[in-house]
Amino acid sequence: MSSDYSARHLSVLEGLEAVRKRPGMYIGSTDSRGLMHCLWEIIDNSVDEALAGHGSEIEVVLHADGSVEVRDHARGIPVDVEPKTGLSGVEVVFTKLHAGGKFGSGSYAASGGLHGVGASVVNALSERLDVEVDRGGKTWAMSFHRGEPGRFADEGAPSPDAPFAPFERSSELAVAGKVAKGVTGTRVRYWADRQIFTKGAEFQLEELVGRARQTAFLVPGLAITIVDERGDEPEEHRFHFEGGISEFVEHLSMDSPVTDVWRLTGSGTFTENVPVLTEGGAMISTEVERTCEVDIALRWGTGYDTIVKSFVNIIATPKGGTHLAGFEQGLLKFMRAQVEQNARRLKAGTDKIDKDDVLAGLTAVLTVRLPEPQFEGQTKEVLGTPAVRAIVTKVVAKALGERFSSTKRDDKAQTSLVLEKIVAEMKARISARTHKETQRRKNALESSTLPAKLVDCRSNDVADSELFIVEGDSALGTAKLARDSEHQALLPIRGKILNVQKASLPDMLGNAECASIIQVVGGGSGRTFDLSTARYGKVIIMSDADVDGAHIRTLLLTLFFRYMRPMIEDGRVFAAVPPLHRVVVQHPGSKPNETIYTYSEAELNAVLADLKKRGRKYQDPIQRYKGLGEMDAEQLAVTTMDRRHRTLRRVRVEDAEQAGRVFELLMGNEVAPRKEFIVESAAGLSRDRIDA
Template identity: 75%
Template sequence: MGDRLAAAASDYSARHLTVLEGLEAVRKRPGMYIGSTDSRGLMHCLWEIIDNAVDEALGGHGEQITVTLHADGSVEVADRARGLPIDVEPRTGLTGVEVIFTKLHAGGKFGGGAYQSSGGLHGVGASVVNALSERLDVEVDRDGATWAMSFHRGEPGEFLDEGEPSPAATFLPFTDASRLRKVGKVKKGVTGTRVRYWADPQVFTKGAEFLADELARRARQTAFLVPGLGIEIIDDRGDERVVHDFKYDGGISEFAEYLAPDPALTATWRLTGEGEFQETIPVLDEETGHMVTREVDRTCEVDIALRWGTGYDTVVQTFVNIIATPKGGSHLAGFEQSLLKLIRDQVAANARKLKAGTDKVEKDDALAGLTAVVTVRLPEPQFEGQTKEVLGTPAVRQIVAQVVARELGAILTSSKRDEKAQASQLLEKVVSEMKARISARSLKETARRKSALESSSLPVKLVDCRSNDVEQTELFIVEGDSALGTAKPARDSEFQAILPIRGKILNVQKASIGDMLGNAECAAIIQSIGAGSGRTFDLSAARYGKVIMLSDADVDGAHIRTLLLTLIHRYMRPLIEEGRVYAAVPPLHRVLVKHRGKPDEAVYTYSDAELHRTLARLKKAGKSWHEPPQRYKGLGEMDADQLAETTMDRTKRTLRRVTIGDAERATEVFELLMGNDVAPRRDLIVSSQPDRDRIDA
């Protein structure tokens, strides 16, 4: 890809060599800015443009955002906010539109003048998206007119379209001076911005696409976080247009109710407040044009909605300036720290009434059944990493802790009848959780039961490895004894262990924990990993560094992987969160290529499409092969050498790492298809209108 990028860079005109110096770096190392160049990176770029429109809405400008996924692969984001600045920026001599889309760190999020809080990618979002787009068009409604500018891989110019706009149209870069084209008129007072872009196939991997479900999920989340903001998603890529509309006036209180997996034990409480802190940051000096260090006063606004339910699952989502921080950070640390201290103090103050004894409440006891949405807003938040998964600003921890202590403390000590009754129920639940935890631990220590979690012996079926080095060891969960017969001699017995399971394990999505523990296959898996399950799962006790699902490359194999993934996600989630769960990728076909006077060469393919391409390539090269190519109906059809070479040899194999997002989506789909709620499944079947012939087949 580097040669293609260099070739593309050589097309830039001399005038833009300095303008595009930063953007060329983005194209050479896109992963530094958007995390990856697959569908995930593509979605990251889209949200950078959407976040700019959301930032305007946060500032009180515009109440509607429309995102359109076009059939030609492009995407358009339209808002009704103030419109991008079209006047000339004095230092560069360029219009505001060109500065925003070609200069790194030149957006309105720098200097502190435009936004009190924002969600954009450290001020580089628009220019990064532009650099990674084959074509990007901007239209701005402002001052009674519509102004337009286009870019080709970051370089401003004009496309000579014939009909519908396309990145394949002839592009004329500006050579003397850039200009905004006046392409229409609008009524007085009408403002807004429309950005449409085509992602660059030189940068993004083949098959990368915009994920409609993920887009809708995050649009709903954003609509909850910005009350009154309407977000419309239009997908024109299929045979029929699909439209989603999201608008919520209840804000994060409504969000917490939406996220809650159980009936309410308490009302949804809202905790709000703010705090001041000082921060030393580099600031652009307008006189010298250099960055200077200054100490600035910051304000951090805190808004939290939380409620406890009758269940035991904990759902806590955190946000900074409406941007999700899935791995938490200083705001989550402050929330949990203050919440635990407050509940401990209340339990201690009511110890006699609650019969709590002298035992100490732990974090899991306090968080059981909690659903919370924790949001903070502050200028220029510090994130650990460009993709903003962890908030790093240290002062936020104490500010959030103080707001929780003051606001939640007032509710738990309130003399109002409703709040007093709910606080009493909450403390009883927490103490009950504490007692259950202590009882379970005592029982485990004094009289170990012969159950899946507590048996000291390993499963008879487990073919263990010799090494005790957890970082190096791998547990392969294979489908059936026939696959075991092939996998056992194919493995590296020093580091690779094998556990065969009989067909499809129990569907734990709708089974009780008792049923799960009583199921031999589930018990064997938990027992082999050796770290317990559920809330007592201890990742440090896991016996293997990797857990690898190895099943046939067919529908049944995919079903088995989904069942295994549901078990691990529900009862051993830290394995997925730490990136220690993988799916092996066995081949579908084996082609034996003939060589004169030499042994035949084995070529493996992993899909029907890849097989056809491989055979076409061999035919073009004048090579012949043994007909027909072998198709593996299952792992048992491979011999040990073939399985080792393609699937188990660390130097040659391909593994797919399972992320928490993969597991959550699999669990959602599995709940829909296999759960106890019949109505959504019936709606899916009716709407899908399956082919009768396919069902009978």
């Protein structure tokens, strides 16, 4: 490389070249995440129209050829000529960076788009983009190839591989048809450029459906339809809610309620200096007054997990920002004052509550709407407008003050329960901190506090130790002989433990079996669970291979998910896989017989077919294990406990929210959804799997 460095070495990227050269700056990444960001730039334009009161239907179609189409029935992109550039409104929107109707021109009071680069960035990163606009009784159409306007010579269905001819002298917004008077709308279809995006990048239906549902909650009355045509059969999802964010909170909540959904609303004004475009084309810094509207829905539940979703002009801000900071500050300041006022009744002492105590069990949706918010970057993950913090704090304090000073019986009961829950969380946190320093790994000889029925291992190495939770005393006797006493501990449980999804925290702690498991694991429970003090590297649920065994395993997993979730998240919880059948293959002469274990009906049938094919004989009838107690120690060791031969299934949580819904469905208080699930799933269940 030359050491010479002068002005001729500088590169000036014009127009959309900058986007294609540095796509990560505009969409975050060039994998599936960036691909989805592009799609949401187009969808958000339609949502902004709905937010402004134009159009109540949006349809997103994932076509089989890899393209995606977004349709709406809003005002349609302007088709007249923009005076400064001499280009049609459609071409300006799709080819010019920082151009659009969201720069304070009065077209949108509050919108998700504000940088004016969304549509043009998507166009620059698309191999082909087609746009159709219904406006003024006509359908107007235009096509682009990697951001350049022109014509595709399609033969049949549109394709990015069709011959393309760019416009030479001037661009043309063609009339493609006629529509009835008053019909308006926009349709955008594009093929992402495979030169830009990584090989495995594709549209994620689950993520698209989740965010479409979220947007439908945030814009009451807006219907969003997702159609996926990529599979053998088209898959359709439609979302339409009238309840707004109150309904959203009910959808997100996974635990039993302590309060109803509370709605906190208000607004505030602030001033900021912003450059304003004058009629003469000059940018002059002007002090303008802004209004920020705050709308919050929240409720406390019996659990300890916190779910807070924050939005600015319906754009999700997963990393928070000034609005979330204001919400947490206002909530903590107000609750501290309430606890201090009621310290004697609540027996709170002189300790101060902290943020985690207040947020435990809280589900909240926080939305703010304001013109031209300041985001950190085009991906809009963090709100940066400083004045919003104080406005949100003030709204929270005022609205909660009205709720806590209410004379209504329900309000007084619920506010009292919230304060009691917060103080209980504070006491649990302080208690856990006090005992944390004294907690350490103990074996049965050192500890008199561990349950007497625990058969502990000798090793003090947590990483190499295993706790088997065994169903019944009969299986315990065999397991004692089959285990490796150096590293494997045993804890028997009697029958089916308490369903902790339905039970309260005191009921759970009062249950002998649940309390024993929590005590033996040694990390505590709930929000104060400390993974570093857990006494075993693996916890293995060893239940019978029948319906009752599956139920016991589900009850135990519910206990771990609700009160010791870090164990699952760290991959420390396993389910043993005992065999279902024992096939004894007979050998002629003095050669000892061979034993084959199978773990499913299909595997058994395959083994028997193979033996018949090879002309081998086996003992009949074949032993079918109904429980672990039917095995002798050697069989149990070889099949289920010996690390060299056993099979374990690791319990994982890929999506905590989805897992929470499944546990609530299977184990919660609502019977009707569970009955519906059982009826719908009955057809897919094999009768051979039921021990009856």
